[in-house]
Amino acid sequence: MTLLCVPIFFDSLEQTARDVALAAEAGADVVELRLDRLTQGVALPQYPVPVIVTCRPEWEGGESTLPDGERIALVEAASANARYADLELATLRRHPDARTFLAERLIVSAHDFKGRPDRLANLVVEMNAGGGDVNKVAWMARSIRDNLEAFELLQTRQKPTIALCMGEAGLISRVLAKKFGAFLTFASLRDESATAPGQVTVHDLKRLYRWDVIGARTKVYGVVASPVVHSMSPAVHNAAFDQTGHDGVYLPLLVNPGYESFKAFMESFVPFEGLDLSGLSVTLPHKENALKYLREKGADVEELAASIGAVNTITIDRSDRRLPLRGLNTDYGAILDSITDTMRISRDALGDLRVAVIGAGGTGRSAVAALAHYGATVVVYNRTREKADALAAEFNGRTGRVVAASMDKLCDSCCHVFINTTSVGMHPHVNESPLGERAPKFTPDTVVFDAVYNPMKTKLLRQAEAAGAKTIGGVEMFVRQAAAQFEAWTGTKAPSDVMRRVVEQRLLHSAR
Ligand code: ATR
Numbered sequence: 001m002t003l004l005c006v007p008i009f010f011d012s013l014e015q016t017a018r019d020v021a022l023a024a025e026a027g028a029d030v031v032e033l034r035l036d037r038l039t040q041g042v043a044l045p046q047y048p049v050p051v052i053v054t055c056r057p058e059w060e061g062g063e064s065t066l067p068d069g070e071r072i073a074l075v076e077a078a079s080a081n082a083r084y085a086d087l088e089l090a091t092l093r094r095h096p097d098a099r100t101f102l103a104e105r106l107i108v109s110a111h112d113f114k115g116r117p118d119r120l121a122n123l124v125v126e127m128n129a130g131g132g133d134v135n136k137v138a139w140m141a142r143s144i145r146d147n148l149e150a151f152e153l154l155q156t157r158q159k160p161t162i163a164l165c166m167g168e169a170g171l172i173s174r175v176l177a178k179k180f181g182a183f184l185t186f187a188s189l190r191d192e193s194a195t196a197p198g199q200v201t202v203h204d205l206k207r208l209y210r211w212d213v214i215g216a217r218t219k220v221y222g223v224v225a226s227p228v229v230h231s232m233s234p235a236v237h238n239a240a241f242d243q244t245g246h247d248g249v250y251l252p253l254l255v256n257p258g259y260e261s262f263k264a265f266m267e268s269f270v271p272f273e274g275l276d277l278s279g280l281s282v283t284l285p286h287k288e289n290a291l292k293y294l295r296e297k298g299a300d301v302e303e304l305a306a307s308i309g310a311v312n313t314i315t316i317d318r319s320d321r322r323l324p325l326r327g328l329n330t331d332y333g334a335i336l337d338s339i340t341d342t343m344r345i346s347r348d349a350l351g352d353l354r355v356a357v358i359g360a361g362g363t364g365r366s367a368v369a370a371l372a373h374y375g376a377t378v379v380v381y382n383r384t385r386e387k388a389d390a391l392a393a394e395f396n397g398r399t400g401r402v403v404a405a406s407m408d409k410l411c412d413s414c415c416h417v418f419i420n421t422t423s424v425g426m427h428p429h430v431n432e433s434p435l436g437e438r439a440p441k442f443t444p445d446t447v448v449f450d451a452v453y454n455p456m457k458t459k460l461l462r463q464a465e466a467a468g469a470k471t472i473g474g475v476e477m478f479v480r481q482a483a484a485q486f487e488a489w490t491g492t493k494a495p496s497d498v499m500r501r502v503v504e505q506r507l508l509h510s511a512r
Helices: 013-026 068-081 089-094 096-102 120-129 146-155 168-175 202-208 233-244 259-269 287-296 303-308 330-343 347-352 362-373 385-395 407-412 459-466 474-490 496-511
Strands: 003-009 030-034 051-054 084-088 106-112 134-140 161-166 184-186 219-225 248-254 277-282 313-316 325-328 354-358 377-381 402-405 417-420 447-450 470-472
Touching: 003 013, 003 202, 013 030, 013 202, 051 068, 068 084, 068 089, 068 096, 084 089, 084 096, 089 096, 089 106, 089 120, 106 120, 120 134, 120 146, 134 146, 146 161, 146 168, 161 168, 161 184, 168 184, 168 248, 202 233, 219 233, 233 248, 233 474, 233 496, 259 287, 277 287, 277 474, 287 325, 303 325, 303 330, 303 362, 313 474, 325 474, 330 347, 330 362, 330 417, 330 447, 330 470, 330 474, 354 362, 362 377, 362 385, 377 385, 377 407, 385 402, 402 407, 447 459, 459 470, 474 496
Parallel strands: 003 030, 003 184, 030 051, 051 084, 084 106, 106 134, 134 161, 219 248, 219 277, 354 377, 354 417, 377 402, 417 447, 447 470
Antiparallel strands: 277 313, 313 325
């Protein structure tokens, strides 16, 4: 079983006792007491959970400035009531005798805060040959692919092993440590008490990333993005897995911008044995890269995703040894279904509608392509008129009519449906609306749809409500596109209400 270890900086016996109790309550199996700030030995009491003692020197990323001899003495004094003690491989090379007082409870560690150690394989060979009981290697991930090397170290371990990547790109090595049978993973008590970059909190590890149910066969999903840290997708999909009992975990996957990075990620992660990568969400800046990659591989791409030029969902069929990939775009379906459900009409009836699409970026493009595909008459309004003209020209006449119009004519538009796909009105600019201050000519049959979800009720939606129009918020679109992804990956109906609740709670929480 992979232990969940909470590191705690030791400042005083009282504070440490409090933090250890909190860690135990939060679900820690073991705590690491970091004695870096001590200058004299301390006798530790018995704590309610097993203890690892460590006094990390500055030269290995810690805070201790003591010379080796004093640090070793400090660890020895504290180790009487400890289950394990951690000493750096570099320290042990100079002081091999330190092993003797730590027999059967020595963690031998090596850290690199700059990147992957040059001689990683040699380090592990040296650790395996030495007298330690647990090997620990941790390094700063330069790219998400470094995690695979950490997983390989775990798969080929000769001793109980901790192999972790630090930094945002290394997060998955911390969560999936359990899947690959690591000796332990670290998680911080609070955001600010993390002892290494990229460490998640115990709360997030257990609640957000489903630590307790992760096993060797758990399927892995994730959102490929850069940046990825603020994505709500992990919370939404993991909640859906919880609700349906699907044996999966959904992770943020930081893949650097550029086609080559995306391709390198796909080529290494999809076939990696034991990872069970089973589905991907794709977002900025990789939606076009995903389409290009799938085409290059000769993979199946949904027709509308191809005509939009963007893939936001990839399925990976692991039941087939060739691991066939498929590219979808769940954004356009989410836009269409939000409208048809609100208007209680079928997709075919969209052909009778005039729809105003505000914005000509990625989301605007999805809306135009989808509505025109079903025969609607679409009017594109955009700040930069040339982009509206180009978008209209591209899709006009395929199935529906698409024209561009000047932004200052928006309020006089006689469309039945208005969709805002620009970022106007998005937090923190909550008092802005694509309509400006003018009262639009809405009727009770008009539908106003804002793809912006933060805030949940934008100024545009407030204007629409005041004019008696029907409204659709961005949360609806976000939840629908996520639900369609869930269904594409699992083949089961998505728990949309649970997913919606998670998004709303997150947005309410961030608004506080
Ligand atoms: P996305 O992929 O989310 O749609 P995008 O491709 O960056 O994002 O597109 C943003 C859209 O919002 C564009 O249509 C942009 O208008 P321009 O083409 O003139 O840049 C529009 N947009 C962004 N900020 C805006 C603002 N302050 N006022 C009006 N339109 C704005």
